[in-house]
Amino acid sequence: MSTAPDALSAAAAVTQPDSSGHFGPYGGRFVPEALMAALDELEQAYAEARSDAAFGAELAGLHHTYTGRPSPLTDATRLSEHAGGARILLKREDLNHTGSHKINNVLGQALLTRRMGKPRVIAETGAGQHGVATATAAALLGLECCVYMGEEDTVRQALNVARMRLLGAEVVPVCTGSRTLKDAINEAMRDWVSTVDTTHYLLGTVAGPHPFPVMVRDFHAIIGQETRGQVMELTGRLPDAIAACVGGGSNAIGIFHEFIGDESVGLYGFEAAGDGVSSGRHAATLVAGSPGVLHGARSYLLQDADGQTAVTHSISAGLDYPGVGPEHAWLKDSGRAVYAGVTDAEAMEAFRLLCRTEGIIPAIESAHAVYGAMQLGRRLGPDAVIVVNLSGRGDKDVDTAARWFAVLGDLDAPADVTAGPPGEQM
Amino acid sequence: MIAAAFARARAEDRAALIGYLPAGFPSATGCVRALRAMVEAGVDIVEIGLPYSDPLMDGPTIQAAVDQALAAGTGTREVLATVGEVARCGVPVLVMTYWNPVERYGVERFAIELAGVGGAGVITPDLTPEEGGPWLAACSHAGLDPVLLVAPSSTDARLARITAVCRGFVYAASTMGVTGARATVSAVAPGLVARVREVSDLPVAVGLGVSSGGQAAEVASYADGVISGSAFVRVLLEAPDGDSGVQAVADLAAELAAGVRRADPRA
Ligand SMILES: Cc1ncc(COP(=O)(O)O)c(C=O)c1O
Numbered sequence: 206m207s208t209a210p211d212a213l214s215a216a217a218a219v220t221q222p223d224s225s226g227h228f229g230p231y232g233g234r235f236v237p238e239a240l241m242a243a244l245d246e247l248e249q250a251y252a253e254a255r256s257d258a259a260f261g262a263e264l265a266g267l268h269h270t271y272t273g274r275p276s277p278l279t280d281a282t283r284l285s286e287h288a289g290g291a292r293i294l295l296k297r298e299d300l301n302h303t304g305s306h307k308i309n310n311v312l313g314q315a316l317l318t319r320r321m322g323k324p325r326v327i328a329e330t331g332a333g334q335h336g337v338a339t340a341t342a343a344a345l346l347g348l349e350c351c352v353y354m355g356e357e358d359t360v361r362q363a364l365n366v367a368r369m370r371l372l373g374a375e376v377v378p379v380c381t382g383s384r385t386l387k388d389a390i391n392e393a394m395r396d397w398v399s400t401v402d403t404t405h406y407l408l409g410t411v412a413g414p415h416p417f418p419v420m421v422r423d424f425h426a427i428i429g430q431e432t433r434g435q436v437m438e439l440t441g442r443l444p445d446a447i448a449a450c451v452g453g454g455s456n457a458i459g460i461f462h463e464f465i466g467d468e469s470v471g472l473y474g475f476e477a478a479g480d481g482v483s484s485g486r487h488a489a490t491l492v493a494g495s496p497g498v499l500h501g502a503r504s505y506l507l508q509d510a511d512g513q514t515a516v517t518h519s520i521s522a523g524l525d526y527p528g529v530g531p532e533h534a535w536l537k538d539s540g541r542a543v544y545a546g547v548t549d550a551e552a553m554e555a556f557r558l559l560c561r562t563e564g565i566i567p568a569i570e571s572a573h574a575v576y577g578a579m580q581l582g583r584r585l586g587p588d589a590v591i592v593v594n595l596s597g598r599g600d601k602d603v604d605t606a607a608r609w610f611a612v613l614g615d616l617d618a619p620a621d622v623t624a625g626p627p628g629e630q631m
Numbered sequence: 632m633i634a635a636a637f638a639r640a641r642a643e644d645r646a647a648l649i650g651y652l653p654a655g656f657p658s659a660t661g662c663v664r665a666l667r668a669m670v671e672a673g674v675d676i677v678e679i680g681l682p683y684s685d686p687l688m689d690g691p692t693i694q695a696a697v698d699q700a701l702a703a704g705t706g707t708r709e710v711l712a713t714v715g716e717v718a719r720c721g722v723p724v725l726v727m728t729y730w731n732p733v734e735r736y737g738v739e740r741f742a743i744e745l746a747g748v749g750g751a752g753v754i755t756p757d758l759t760p761e762e763g764g765p766w767l768a769a770c771s772h773a774g775l776d777p778v779l780l781v782a783p784s785s786t787d788a789r790l791a792r793i794t795a796v797c798r799g800f801v802y803a804a805s806t807m808g809v810t811g812a813r814a815t816v817s818a819v820a821p822g823l824v825a826r827v828r829e830v831s832d833l834p835v836a837v838g839l840g841v842s843s844g845g846q847a848a849e850v851a852s853y854a855d856g857v858i859s860g861s862a863f864v865r866v867l868l869e870a871p872d873g874d875s876g877v878q879a880v881a882d883l884a885a886e887l888a889a890g891v892r893r894a895d896p897r898a
Contacts, residue, residue, distance in 0.1 A: 225761055235730050235757050237688050239782035239807050241789065381694055382684060394687045399808035401784065498731040499685065501757075511706040512735025513684040 220465050220532065226415020226502075229538065231531035234414040236501045240394075243401040248416040250321050255423075260316065267312050268427065271345070272302045276428075278435035278592070283562035284575075288582030291589040294439070296432050296460060298596050299567060305597030306428060306456040307338040307409060313424035315342035318405040325349040325404040329393045331358055331386035331452065332523035332570065333365025334597055335409030340374035342407075350374040353392040355385035358522045365601050383516045386452075386526045390500050410453025411530030414501030418530050425459025432592055433463050440590050446471040448578040449594040450570045451491065451544065452523050454530035456596035461542060471543070474533065475577035477519030478546030488517035489546040490529040491537050504531040520549040520605065521569035523597075547573040553609050555579060556599070568597030569605065632723040632751045633776050633799035636675045637834040637855055646851035646891045648673060649836055650884060651727065651860030653680035654713040655705025656696040657867050657876060663716045665867060668881040670722045673888025677717055678754060678858070681710045681728035688729075688756045690811030692861040695868060707736050711748050718749030725778065725799075727754040730762075738765050742773035752776030752799045760796050767796050778802050781827060783819045794831035800856055801827055805839045811861045813840035821853045847890025857891050859883075 226232045234244060254260040268274040279295040298306035318326055326348050330336030336352040343350035352369055356378040359366050369376050382388035390413075397406040411418045411425075436444050447464060449457035451474040464470040479487035487493065494505040499514060507515035507527040519525040536542035547555075552569055555576035559567050567575060571594070578593045585591070599606065607613060640647035650669040656662055666677050682700040686693065710726065718724045726745060733741045733755070745753065752775050758766060760779065770777040776799030781790055784807060794801050805820035806813070820837050827835045836856025841847055843862075850857045866883055870876030 233762050234759060235762055236759070237756055237782070237804075238759065238780045238789070238793065239784055239804060241759060241782075242784040242786065381698075387685065391685050391687055395690070395809045398688070399806075401807060498734055498757075500687075506731075508731070508735065510735070512732035513701065513706075514731075 220462070222415065222419055226419065228532045228535035230496070231504050231534040232415055232418060232502050234501060235498045235503065236414045237398055239398050240401065240414070243397070244414055244416065246321065250317055251416055251420050254317055254320060260320070264313055264316055268309070272308050272312065273300060274427065275431045276300050278432065278439060279563070280439065281563050284559060285582070287558055287562065288579040288591070289584070290587030291582030291585055291591050292440070293578055293582060294436065294444070294590065294592045295565070295595045296428060296592055298428060298456065298594060299565070299571065299598035303334070303338045303341050304600060305334040305338070305568060306425060306459060306594070307335045308341070309427060309459065310409065310421045310424040310455060311335070311338040311342045311407060314405065314407045315346050315348065318348060318407065319346055321405060323403055323405045325351070325400070326407045327351045327353065327393050327396050327404055328407045328409055329386060329389035330354050330409065331389070331525060332521065332568070333358065333362040333369070333601060334523060334568070336374070336376070337365050337368045337372070339407050339409070340369040340372035343374060344372050351396070352376050353379050353389040353396070355383070355389050356380050357384040358386065361605060362522055362601050364604070385517070386522070387500070387514060387528070394500070410455040411458050411532060412453045412500055412502060412504070412528055418502065418532055421455055422458045422462055422532065425455050426462045428456070428459040428594060429461065429463030432460055436590070436592060442590070443467055443470050444590045444592045445469070445585055446473055446581050446589065446591045447594070448473045448475065448574045448581060448591060450524060450573040450596060451476050451529060451533060452526050452570060453528065454533045456594050458530060458532055460592070460594040461536070465541060472536070472541060473577055473581060474542055474544040475547045475573045476544060477521060477524035477573060478548045479518040479520070481548050482546050486518040487546065488519045488525050488527065490527060491533060491544040492546045496534070499528040502531050504534040505529055505537070520552065520609070521573065523568070523570040524573065545577060547576045551576045553606070556606060557610065565595070566599035566603070567595055568599050569602045571596045633676060633725070636723050637800060640675055641855070646854055647675040647834070647836070647856040648847070648888050648891050649676040649678055649856055649858040650674040650863055651678040651680060651858065652863055653682050653693065653696050653700050654710040655682055655700030655703055656864070657699065657873070658703065659705070659709060659713065661873055661876065662713055664877050665863070665880045666717045667720055668877045669863070669884040670720055672881045672884035674884050675722070676856070677722050677724045678727050678860070679710065679714055679717065679724060681707065681726055681732055683729040683732055686729060688809055690809040690861065692864050692868070693810050696864045707732055711744055714745065714750045715748035723751040724749065725752040725754055726750060727756070730755055730758045733766070739769045739772070742769035742775055746773040746775050750775065752778055754778040754802055756780055760792050763796065770798070780804050781823065783807055783823050787826060787830070790827055791830040794827060794833060797833055800834040800836050801831060802858070803827060803835050803837045803854070805837050808839065810839055820850065824854050841887070844886040844890035844893070847887040848893040851891040857887065859887055
C-alpha cells in the first residue's frame, strides 16, 4: 500500500486507536489517578515531538550512527532446507547496538524524556535487554537510570545485570509476587507514582496505559518499514508471512505494523508455550488467556477465575509475561494476525538449528519465532517467502542454552533434537 | 449509609474515621474480629480490601498482608462473605478493589452481590471516570456508592470530573505515592482538600500515611474523613498471636478515634 516511512501512512491508519487509546475494546488507561497527569503530559510531548522534524532527524541520526540501522535482511538459505524449502529471511534486529530491537523504542523515549526536561528514567526488564538498552540510552544522554528486574530474572540473565551496572544504572531486584517481569512492572509503577515530577517511566513494550502501546509501536515501526524495502529489493514482491515472537508484543508489532494493510501478508505471532499450553506452565497469553485488565490497559491476560494474575513459565525471560499489548488483542480478535504457542523444547530446537545452519546464536525469545517460521514454511511450501523478526542475539542466553544442551559435555549431538533433555533445565 | 456516617460525625463536629484491612488477613476470621474491634473502638466506616496479585498502589506493608491473604485462598466470594459479617455490626462497609477482579467476576454481578450482603460502596484505585461508565451504572443500579480517588497531581478539570461521579465521599490521596505509614502527613493534602471543596459538596476523606492519633488530629482539622490502613496492617503483622493482634488493632483505633475528636473545629 504505502512506502511512506511514517507511522501514519495509509496502511497504518487502519490501526490507529481512538483518542483515548482504545483498540476496539482493548487499551485505555486503568491507572491510579496520580499518574493521569503524567500520561497526559507524555501524550502531549509525544504528539509534539512527532510533528517536530528536528526530533525525527535526531532519532534517525542515532539509528544510523549509534544503533547501526538499517539492520540487514539475511537470506537464511541453509535454515530454509529445514522449513519445507520456503525462503526464510531474517530481519537482523540482533545486530543492533545492545543486541536487540529494544533500542529502537528506548532511544525514542529517551529523547522524549530529555524534551520533557526530566532528569531520570526508570524501566522494568525481563530478559535484561530492555534494561540494558535503557541504561545505554541513559548513559548516552546523561540521564539517571534505575531498572527494576525480577529476582528470578536477575539470576537467569546475570550477564545483563552486570552490563546495566557497568553502564551506570542502578538495578533493583524485585522480590515480590512471582519475582519476574510482571512484578518488575508493578515496582516500576510504584516508583513512578512517587517520582513522576522528575522521572519518566521508559516502558519497554507495547503494553501499559495509553499512550505507551501506540508510542512504543511507532518507535519500532521502523523494523517493518525497512523490511518492506529490503524484501522488495531481494525478492521483487511482498512476503507471504511474517513471524515474530510475542512477549509484550513490541518486536512483533514493530514488524507487523507496516504490513497490516497488505492483506496478502500473513502476520504470525508466537508466544511462549513453556512446558506446553495444556501443562498450565506457559506464558501463551493470546492463545490461552482471556480479556481483562493488567498494568494499566485492557487486553488478554492469563488469570484465574477470580481475576488474579496467573504465574507464568517460559525458558525465555523476555516472553515470561502474563499480559500482552492491547493492539495484539485487537489483531487477534479481528483475525488479522494469528497467534500460536511454541514450547521451550521447540524453541530450543530452533535455537540449535539456527546456530548450526546460519552461524547465528539467537535470543531464546527470537528462537520461538524461528520455530514458528519453520512450521509455517512446511505448511506454505517452497514458493513461500517468510520474514522472521530476529529480535535479539543470544549472548545473554549462552548460560541457559549451555545447560539445556549440556554443551560442556555433548555439543556435537545431532542438530535434529526435537525435545529437550530430560529433567531440570534451569 | 456512608453519607449518614459522615453526617453523624459532622454533627459531633469531628471527622469520620475510616479503617482498612484486606479480607483474609491475618485470616478469614481474624480479619472479621479485628474489624469488629475497630468498630467498637470508634471506627465509623470500614474499608475491606479485596486481595489482588498486582496491587500497584500499595507499599510493602499491605503487599505483605495481601500475599498472606491470597496464599490462604482468599477469593472474591470470601471477600463478599467478610463484608457480610462485618456489615452485620451496623457499620457502613466499603470494598477497596483493583479493577480486574471486578471485571472478571462480572461488573453487574459484583455490584448486585456486594449490595446483597450489605456492602455500602466500593473504592476503585485504578479506575478513572473515563473507563468507569459501566461500573458507575452498575453501582447506581445496585445502590452502591462508587468512590474514586483524586491526587495532588489532578488538574481542577479532573477534580470536577471525578467528584461528579463519586458518591458517599471523595478519597483524596494525600501524597504522590503508594500506601504505607509515613512519619509526617503530606503538606499538599490540605491544598488538595480545598481544591476538591471548590468543585464538590461531598465529604472529603484523606488517606495514605495516617498512623497515629496526632496525624489523625492533624488531618481531621481540614478533612471530613481520616483513612488509616497500613498502620492497622502493621500492628497485625507484628503481633505475636491473634488475641494480641486484635487488642493492638483496638488500641490503635481508639488512639485514632481520639485523634479525630481532638482536632480544632473546622470553620
Ligand atoms: C530479544 C527479545 N525479543 C523479544 C522480547 C519480548 O518483548 P516484545 O514482545 O515486546 O518484543 C524480548 C524482551 O525482553 C527480547 O529481549
